Amino acid sequence: MRMSHLNFNHLYYFWHICKAGSVAGAAEALFLTPQTITGQIKALEERLGGKLFKRQGRGLVPSELGQLVFRYADRMFMLSQEMLDIVNYRKESSLLFDVGVADALSKRLVSRVLETVATVETPIHLRCFESTHELLLEQLSQHKLDMILSDCPVDSSQQAGLFSLKLGECPVGFYCCQPLPTAPFPACLSERRLLIPGRRSMLGRKLLSWFGAQGIQPEILGEFDDAALMSAFGQRNNAIFVAPAMDAAEMGGAMQVQKIGQLEQVQEEYYVIFAERMIQHPAVQRICHSDFSALFSGGGESQR
Known part of the structure; x- marks a missing residue:
């Protein structure tokens, strides 16, 4: 017997369980009780004639039938979300x-x-x-x-x-407040404590690699995920900090800091x-x- 109708709410709940990996996760996302979702999934399984999930540890993963249904459901609901995105940003x-x-x-x-x-x-x-x-x-x-x-x-x-x-990309500059270090760059990096971008960032990893390649072992005071916070902390604590080399004029005029060196070998990419x-x-x-x-x-x- 061919199926002529499918309850798309049931399919939507199924899709959320696949994305969350559990009924509880889907229930939280949908603001429904787990019992409600479980009942709807059972109705969908009866309609499709097979089990949609199997246990894996404490979670649920799609069965072979569930994987097939998810591939279609994922395309359907992603496309519907795309439609809503387009409609919403045009109606304002x-x-x-x-x-x-x-x-x-x-x-x-x-x-x-x-x-x-x-x-x-x-x-x-x-x-x-x-x-x-x-x-x-x-x-x-x-x-x-x-x-x-x-x-x-x-x-x-x-x-x-x-x-x-x-x-685009731009070279990396090193900045600090006066009095400035006396040694030339990059030897001057050992005269003050240093602030760098966090190693989770691409620039942070590049700088650490460059220090190692140059045999430089600066005293790193801190790693910052936030560039603006790093600059503010550096000025307050008389530390050397990192910012795009092209920011030198703006920093020197507004914040009384000076660029003490620039790295062409290390670029910050955007x-x-x-x-x-x-x-x-x-x-x-x-x-x-x-x-x-x-x-x-x-x-x-x-x-x-």
Whole structure:
């Protein structure tokens, strides 16, 4: 007997259990009781004529039938979420644009990139969220963000449906307040305690590798995921800290700090990461089609 109708609510609950790995996790996400979801899954199994899950440890994994059903359900609900994203960002008077920013990045450079979408022709309601690269990727995959600005690309072979584009790169500068170290760079790094980006960031790992290759063993006072906090802490504690080399003029004028050295061998890279469904978002398109070469060479302007 052929099935002529399928209860899509049942299928939706099944999909959530697969994503969460348990009935309890799905119930929490859906604001339902586990008993309610269990009953709905039993009804779906009766409709499909087989078990959809099997036990694995304390969790649930799809059975062979469940794997087949999940492949179709995942495509269906991801497509429906894409539709809602497109409808929602077009129905507002201002175009909603949710951007995740990796906290290790220079806020000055990030703000210049985001200025690209703040145009009179297309009113934008910009919402920025700051976190680690890993957590932002998770939120992007869950349709909670439209785009990410980060210091490393995404592996499209491992993250299906996600793409990255390199905007540019800039040398790394070392800064501190007066009185300045007396030794030339990089020997001067041993005269003060040093602040660097956290080793979870791409730049932090690059710097640690460069120190090792040069035989430099600085006294590291702290590792910071947040670039702005690292700068503020460095000034308050008379430490050397890291920032883009092109920030020298702005820091010297506004914060009375001075660049004591620059690394051309170590570059801080800037990428945008977005989901395939957001390729048509006007703000994503504008950023991807902009030329930021002047910005990352120190000129400060982008061109379309």
